[in-house]
Amino acid sequence: xxxxxxxxxxxxxxxxxxxxxxxxxxxxxxxxxxxxxxxxxxxxxxxxxxxxxxxxxxxxxxxxxxxxxxxxxxxxxxxxxxxxxxxxxxxxxxxxxxxxxxxxxxxxxxxxxxxxxxxxxxxxxxxxxxxxxxxxxxxxxxxxxxxxxxxxxxxxxxxxxxxxxxxxxxxxxxxxxxxxxxxxxxxxxxxxxxxxxxxxxxxxxxxxxxxxxxxxxxxxxxxxxxxxxxxxxxxxxxxxxxxxxxxxxxxxxxxxxxxxxxxxxxxxxxxxxxxxxxxxxxxxxxxxxxxxxxxxxxxxxxxxxxxxxxxxxxxxxxxxxxxxxxxxxxxxxxxxxxxxxxxxxxxxxxxxxxxxxxxxxxxxxxxxxxxxxxxxxxxxxxxxxxxxxxxxxxxxxxxxxxxxxxxxxxxxxxxxxxxxx
Numbered sequence: 001x002x003x004x005x006x007x008x009x010x011x012x013x014x015x016x017x018x019x020x021x022x023x024x025x026x027x028x029x030x031x032x033x034x035x036x037x038x039x040x041x042x043x044x045x046x047x048x049x050x051x052x053x054x055x056x057x058x059x060x061x062x063x064x065x066x067x068x069x070x071x072x073x074x075x076x077x078x079x080x081x082x083x084x085x086x087x088x089x090x091x092x093x094x095x096x097x098x099x100x101x102x103x104x105x106x107x108x109x110x111x112x113x114x115x116x117x118x119x120x121x122x123x124x125x126x127x128x129x130x131x132x133x134x135x136x137x138x139x140x141x142x143x144x145x146x147x148x149x150x151x152x153x154x155x156x157x158x159x160x161x162x163x164x165x166x167x168x169x170x171x172x173x174x175x176x177x178x179x180x181x182x183x184x185x186x187x188x189x190x191x192x193x194x195x196x197x198x199x200x201x202x203x204x205x206x207x208x209x210x211x212x213x214x215x216x217x218x219x220x221x222x223x224x225x226x227x228x229x230x231x232x233x234x235x236x237x238x239x240x241x242x243x244x245x246x247x248x249x250x251x252x253x254x255x256x257x258x259x260x261x262x263x264x265x266x267x268x269x270x271x272x273x274x275x276x277x278x279x280x281x282x283x284x285x286x287x288x289x290x291x292x293x294x295x296x297x298x299x300x301x302x303x304x305x306x307x308x309x310x311x312x313x314x315x316x317x318x319x320x321x322x323x324x325x326x327x328x329x330x331x332x333x334x335x336x337x338x339x340x341x342x343x344x345x346x347x348x349x350x351x352x353x354x355x356x357x358x359x360x361x362x363x364x365x366x367x368x369x370x371x372x373x374x375x376x377x378x379x380x381x382x383x384x385x386x387x388x389x390x391x392x393x394x395x396x397x398x399x400x401x402x403x404x405x406x407x408x409x410x411x412x413x414x415x416x417x418x419x420x421x
Contacts, residue, residue: 001116004115004116004117005114005117006024006059006115007025007056007057008022008058008060008062008111008115009021009023009060009062009111009114010061010062010063010108010110010111010114011063011073011107011110012063012103012106012107012110013041013063013066013070013073014066014069014103015069016040016041017038017039017041017103018039018041018046018049018073019036019104019106019107020036020039020053020107021034021036021107021108021110021111022034022036022037022053022056022058022111023111023112023114023115024057032115034108034111035056036108037049037052038103041069041072041073043072043076046072046073046077046080049077050076050077050080050081053077053083054082058083059084059085060083060084060086060087060114061081061086062086062089062111062114062119062121063089063110064088064089064091064094064110065122066091070088074088085121086121087114087119087120087122088121088122088124089110089119089120089121089122090122093119093120094110094119096109097109123277123278123285123294125277125278126278128248128251129275129278129279131248132245132248132249132271132274135241135244135245135248135275136245136271136275137275137319138241139238139241139242140272142237142241143238145234146231146234146235146238149227149230150227152227153228153231156220156223156224157220157224160214160220162183162212162216163211163212164176164179164180164208164211166211167207167211168201168204168208172231174198175196175197175198175201177228178198179193179194179196179197179208179212180228182196183212183216183220183221184224184225188216189213190209190212190213191209193208193209193212194206194208242268245268245271249271249274252274255274256271256274258376258377258380258382258383259273259274259373259376259377261376261382261383262369262383263330263331263334263338263383263385264327264328264331264332264334264338265331265369266330269323269326269327272319272320272323273320273324276317276319277320277377280377281373281377281378288375291370291373291374292367292370292371292374295316295370296313296314296316296317296321297321297324297366297367297370298367299312299313300312300313300314313363320370321366324366324370325362327366327369328362328363328365328366329362332362332365336385336387336388337385337387337388337390338368338369340388340390340391341364341365341368342361342362342364342365345360345361345365346361348361349361401417
């Protein structure tokens, strides 16, 4: 193959050692030479590696994306070198031939692909976006831990025969918290505990009186105290993280406001989307199809010998996928284009009685939302609602009439049309 980059290098990244292979013009059989060297992954040593590559005149460097271990190498090359391009490549796109795997052979294979221009780099967000991404992803983990802790608290109450969640929608309410605190303090009388109900819960005092009588003992009180303290700690962390996210999103407030014009996307979801893809989407993703593919929300291609096989979607950014699916469920609860799109595909795949149909349809809505997000961020214009009747307006009335008549006739009916007044 034709050599595109004359002086290039590839790095095989490990936790403790990196293997570097450099391809330069030389006296080899193909007019090229290979130089190999290993470096420890201490940050100062990585800086030495970058300077060594600069001394060799290297202009392009590539490495596999190996999770967190590739980031110090990438940043050391950026900070201590002046390369034209540093690529962090998807490991699935650069697999070597099986049976000949060593660190140096992987680096050599990677540098061969690089010198021929066959590698594309992954999306590496700017530093401020990466910082926001870390905070928002951690917030999602803390929120999951809070949900798990509430579930554990519910298990303790169930073991004690306390059935608050059989009457109330959740134990994580002010009324539920007051009742649990009273149980911990020693109150065991159901009617007395039920009187702690607030708001709409007071209409259920009779049922609560029975639900709050059980075998709650000292051990249950200890476990509930520990769970409540942990929940309080997690809620304090969530409040602190929310404040930090607001501060980090201040420079991107105009783009965040644009995203919140899309149905189903709130301020926190908009911040999460920005933290995953940035705001200059057209710079990293040429069009909406590239962004949808990178996210993993579009059908895959698997065609051979003229036969189309499974079109299951490819793996992508799992964090962004979960955000968009959650936003899609919120969007389809409001009248508009996205709700009509959801209804259309649910009926296509089996109707509302089919859980599979609803899951497949919500992925279609999530795909539509990432396409909308690309256009909103690329154009700087807010979301334009197409309307609930978008698909109906596109129908040819005469063709739809013929289709419906044929359908009724197939069911054994005689159809007579009469123009409306």
